[in-house]
Amino acid sequence: MTINIDNKNNDETTTDSASKEMESSRRNFIFGSVAAAGLTVAPGIMLYQTANARSLSDFSLKEGASSKVRWGMLVDTTKEVDWNKCVDACNKEHGLGNETNSRDEQKTQYIRVVEVKNKGTGYSMSLPVMCQHCESAPCVDVCPTGASMKRADGIVLVDRHRCIGCRYCMMACPYKARSFVHEVLTDQTENTPRGKGCVESCNMCVNRIDNGQEPACVEASDGAIIFGDLNDSESSISKILAKHGGKQIRADLKLNPGVFYQGI
Amino acid sequence: MWLHLNFNFSFNSSFVRKSLQRLPLFVVGLALFASFNTVSASQNGLGPEITIPESSGESCVLPSEQMRREHPDILKHDRIQTLREGLRAKADGSTLDGSLKQCVNCHAVKDESNKFVRIDNDQHFCVSCHKYAAVSIDCFQCHRDIPEGSGDFHALTNHKNINYSNVVPGTYNLTIKDMANIAPEVNSDDN
Structure with missing residues (x-):
């Protein structure tokens, strides 16, 4: 574990306390990951992450997004999880919900909780639907300015510097994942700049991923959402997908989304 | 003459x-x-008054003269690297030159009631010059215009009951990753 602190003041106490604090928070983070690694996929099946799997922190910030990686998520809808917890975590992370003049259906949502009911059997279930981070994303195809883009590591996001707010991508997205900001916003979070006239959607918490953290909804999901590298066969998400499978929503469209579901 | x-x-x-x-x-x-550094230079009718607020950092990423001329290019260059290429730090792990978050953290101005001034206030660092030069910027339509949390320059602490007047800004060279680990939770209600 390298701690990169270059304190020009040579203030030993500050450095010590800072590194201790950091070490403890890293330990928490590591133990948190280990706890999240032992996952129940279906009742009675436990899966464990192996020690040689690449972890988030292995990817250096200096290198930027790499196409060797493809970030993906696996949502286990069989778990009794209140998906609104994930939505709340998402809203908090990205500072959503600060619209004051928009109607409810206009307000930005990165994650929608969709209720599905089989009328024949009466069976109902709910699942969180966010940007599916498609490999061949229609929103990227149709964007006239190159604002809607796919990062090298598979994350689909909007470059607001280039977005002109035409909303073509909203029309193109089969998952209804994108929202448009209709009004002037204030009090944005510093990690998620957002403002009037731009389309936005789930960005898989790029700022957190680049900092070696998991997306906010994954953290809040009590293990019901697994995040990892789909290109790495040793990652827990790949192992679970290989063993138990997972479904993509509207797989018939052949967009190859990076978000997989179980129990749908 | x-x-x-x-x-x-x-x-x-x-x-x-x-x-x-x-x-x-x-x-x-x-x-x-x-002498552009003059704080609150009263110019008695020779145009609007310019106030160049003092920043809290020891030094900027470039000398002031260069920053005044080149900051738009630096910001534009680094925003492409950050957003589109996912590069969020320099090779040595330090913050990118054009990190608007870092600009705001160092150059945030407080008013008489010790609160950070927002972008609609003429005292805001960016506004103070841009208004004089009649250049309208739209960075802060999306970006946050004041630091998150209560007067945090660098996330060295958990932002609770800390007297920030003792913390000398700009002397700690932490990586973004370190900062995230040290202070994962920042309470933004204090503003």
Whole structure:
């Protein structure tokens, strides 16, 4: 574990306390990951992450997004999880919900909780639907300015510097994942700049991923959402997908989304 | 210079008198404009008053003269790297030169009631100059205009009951990753 602190003041106490604090928070983070690694996929099946799997922190910030990686998520809808917890975590992370003049259906949502009911059997279930981070994303195809883009590591996001707010991508997205900001916003979070006239959607918490953290909804999901590298066969998400499978929503469209579901 | 002016415009004595009366004021104004660091330079009717707020950091990423001229290019260059390429730190792990978050953290201005001023206030660091130069920027339509949390310059602590006047900004070279680990939770309600 390298701690990169270059304190020009040579203030030993500050450095010590800072590194201790950091070490403890890293330990928490590591133990948190280990706890999240032992996952129940279906009742009675436990899966464990192996020690040689690449972890988030292995990817250096200096290198930027790499196409060797493809970030993906696996949502286990069989778990009794209140998906609104994930939505709340998402809203908090990205500072959503600060619209004051928009109607409810206009307000930005990165994650929608969709209720599905089989009328024949009466069976109902709910699942969180966010940007599916498609490999061949229609929103990227149709964007006239190159604002809607796919990062090298598979994350689909909007470059607001280039977005002109035409909303073509909203029309193109089969998952209804994108929202448009209709009004002037204030009090944005510093990690998620957002403002009037731009389309936005789930960005898989790029700022957190680049900092070696998991997306906010994954953290809040009590293990019901697994995040990892789909290109790495040793990652827990790949192992679970290989063993138990997972479904993509509207797989018939052949967009190859990076978000997989179980129990749908 | 005085004699020279007198010689050239001697055919109009009233004009010369007026020019000579105004000249010292003009020279003073020019001098104040040249010494750009002057805080709250009162210029008595020679245009709007400029206030260049002092920043909290020890030094900026480039010398002030260069920053004044080149900051738009640096910001534009680094925003492409950050957003589109996922590069969020320099090779040594330090923050990118054009990190707007870092700009705001160092250059945030507080008003009399010790609260950070927002972008609609003329005292805001960016506004103070851009208003004078009549350049409208739209960065802060999306970006946060004040630091998150209560007066945090660098996330060295958990932002609770800390007297930030003792923390010298800009002396700690932490990576973004370190900062995220040390202070994962920042309470933004204090503003």
